[in-house]
Amino acid sequence: MSFNLLLKSTRVAGSLRKRLVSKSTFRCISSNSARRAQSNTSSTFVPIVALGLSASVLAILSQDSIKNDSKRKSNRRIIVIEEGDDDDDDDEEEEEEETEEEREDRLENERQERIRNKPALSQIFNISDFEYVAKQVLPAGTWGYYSTGSDDEFSLRENHYAFGRIFFRPKCLVDVTNATTEIDDLFGAKFDAPFYCTAFAGSPMAHPDAEKNLLFAGANENIPYLIPIQCSFPMDEFMNLAKPNQNNFHQIHFYKQEELDNAGEYFKHIEKNHPNIKAFFVNVDLPCLGNREKDSKIRASLDASVGDDLSVFASTEVKYLNLTWKDMEKLKSQTKIPIVLKGVLRKEDVLKAAQIGLGGCLISNHGGRQLDFAMPPIEILAQSRKLLRQNGVEDKDFKLFIDGGIRRGSDIIKALCLGADAVGMGRAFLYAMASYGQPGVERVMQILKDEMIRDMKLLGVNSIKELNEDMVDIESLKFKGISSSDYLYNSNYTNMPAPPFVKK
Numbered sequence: 001m002s003f004n005l006l007l008k009s010t011r012v013a014g015s016l017r018k019r020l021v022s023k024s025t026f027r028c029i030s031s032n033s034a035r036r037a038q039s040n041t042s043s044t045f046v047p048i049v050a051l052g053l054s055a056s057v058l059a060i061l062s063q064d065s066i067k068n069d070s071k072r073k074s075n076r077r078i079i080v081i082e083e084g085d086d087d088d089d090d091d092e093e094e095e096e097e098e099t100e101e102e103r104e105d106r107l108e109n110e111r112q113e114r115i116r117n118k119p120a121l122s123q124i125f126n127i128s129d130f131e132y133v134a135k136q137v138l139p140a141g142t143w144g145y146y147s148t149g150s151d152d153e154f155s156l157r158e159n160h161y162a163f164g165r166i167f168f169r170p171k172c173l174v175d176v177t178n179a180t181t182e183i184d185d186l187f188g189a190k191f192d193a194p195f196y197c198t199a200f201a202g203s204p205m206a207h208p209d210a211e212k213n214l215l216f217a218g219a220n221e222n223i224p225y226l227i228p229i230q231c232s233f234p235m236d237e238f239m240n241l242a243k244p245n246q247n248n249f250h251q252i253h254f255y256k257q258e259e260l261d262n263a264g265e266y267f268k269h270i271e272k273n274h275p276n277i278k279a280f281f282v283n284v285d286l287p288c289l290g291n292r293e294k295d296s297k298i299r300a301s302l303d304a305s306v307g308d309d310l311s312v313f314a315s316t317e318v319k320y321l322n323l324t325w326k327d328m329e330k331l332k333s334q335t336k337i338p339i340v341l342k343g344v345l346r347k348e349d350v351l352k353a354a355q356i357g358l359g360g361c362l363i364s365n366h367g368g369r370q371l372d373f374a375m376p377p378i379e380i381l382a383q384s385r386k387l388l389r390q391n392g393v394e395d396k397d398f399k400l401f402i403d404g405g406i407r408r409g410s411d412i413i414k415a416l417c418l419g420a421d422a423v424g425m426g427r428a429f430l431y432a433m434a435s436y437g438q439p440g441v442e443r444v445m446q447i448l449k450d451e452m453i454r455d456m457k458l459l460g461v462n463s464i465k466e467l468n469e470d471m472v473d474i475e476s477l478k479f480k481g482i483s484s485s486d487y488l489y490n491s492n493y494t495n496m497p498a499p500p501f502v503k504k
């Protein structure tokens with residue numbers, strides 16, 4: 001694909017998105033639900049699954065894209081087993097027969113009711129609250145696509161749990177009245193806080209305004225957005241929506257040799273027309289797509305007839321170009337904008353990237369969606385900054401980022417202590433966008449800023465620059481999967497209440 005084709009592909013994706021949104025040719029889990037989605041245009045979200053696309057358009061729309069679920073057997077009769085009362089020792093179960101169509105109708109009606117009754121934004125206190133609401137209001141297939149990982153999801157879980165193995169060493173008696181989360185030199189740009197909304201596919205399934213929610217929220221909160229190459233709007237049109245002083249990054253991956261051959265031209269186009277793009281993040285974690293098995297299973301369970309296609313789709317339909325270090329050197333020589341490798345997973349590769357003069361690395365296992373059992377990024381980060389310093393690479397000359405499993409301001413602070421310049425989040429923003437649109441995305445940014453500033457004060461630091469490894473205890477970090485359970489304590493432990501759904 002030439003440079004023009006690369007640009008054109010973003011236009012195709014854009015017009016496809018428009019077609020999908022305006023004519024509601026997306027479908028929810030079934031055609032019935034599609035009709036309901038159309039009649040529900042006043043709702044904040046238009047949950048959708050893009051269907052029936054050719055392989056190339058699928059590839060353009062979404063590297064992790066959603067599969068056709070068109071072949072339904074709506075008169076198939078299925079048995080729903082409702083759990084009986086737990087009081088009965090004899091495990092009695094009540095069996096109720098309903099057709100697949102009746103079941104879909106019932107589930108969709110229940111979902112619509114949850115949408116009507118969803119908690120007010122003021123009831124949302126943290127990122128997990130957004131996740132809870134998104135799970136309740138999204139169609140099962142969309143929730144499955146967003147929330148799942150590859151294989152047995154060890155990496156997905158460990159990404160998050162690893163933060164729980166790091167503890168703080170706060171300083172006391174420090175004047176922290178002027179604490180701030182601001183950073184003033186991330187590739188020459190200033191931001192309100194060192195985190196960003198990362199690149200992900202599937203935004204149009206969360207909200208009809210898709211990526212615009214993320215761009216506009218970022219502008220209001222001065223938080224960067226890693227604009228994905230497969231943005232559902234035409235790229236130039238989309239980037240032109242940014243405020244004049246709004247700085248962002250741009251994520252890029254390649255499907256064909258021709259695209260790679262013409263990358264220099266694309267870089268020049270961005271340099272000339274969108275000077276507020278401060279870095280290119282190039283995927284290096286996509287020699288093939290990970291095995292998104294749970295996602296496939298969920299969709300197969302929604303329509304058994306597509307089960308086989310789904311696994312075929314995941315492994316063969318979306319093909320990426322196999323890149324090598326040589327390609328990275330060439331890309332670097334073609335642009336003045338720093339190049340960051342997205343998806344690096346070992347400290348030796350981080351060092352290599354620095355040695356060939358790249359701008360940085362994003363340590364990431366793609367949110368647990370690629371190689372299962374890839375290590376948690378926070379653990380690799382802890383090793384990487386150390387190795388860079390040992391080899392004479394100064395912090396200011398090479399930026400480190402991580403993403404995966406970050407849900408709290410304290411997670412962000414831990415990453416900064418261990419040498420990250422900023423961190424990315426995907427699902428946190430997806431869930432907020434799906435549940436509340438742009439105001440939800442802004443709320444995520446505000447919550448994280450508030451959590452960060454509070455924790456910085458409690459840690460005894462005033463600025464991001466003061467965060468270093470001396471502030472954390474990482475002795476347990478590498479002991480993956482070990483948890484000592486105190487059953488007596490746990491049985492008395494009260495779970496944090498989730499935000500309430502109120503019948504209206």
Ligand SMILES: Cc1cc2nc3c(=O)[nH]c(=O)nc-3n(C[C@H](O)[C@H](O)[C@H](O)COP(=O)(O)O)c2cc1C
Pocket residue numbers: 062063064145146147159198199200201202228251283342364365366367368369403404405406424425426427428
């Ligand atoms: C639904 C979904 C789609 C994604 N699509 C892409 C993509 O198209 N390109 C990409 O580089 N990363 C993609 N990612 C990975 C994210 O960029 C990021 O690495 C990940 O979301 C970080 O983990 P977190 O969701 O736990 O924050 C996707 C992630 C999710 C959850």
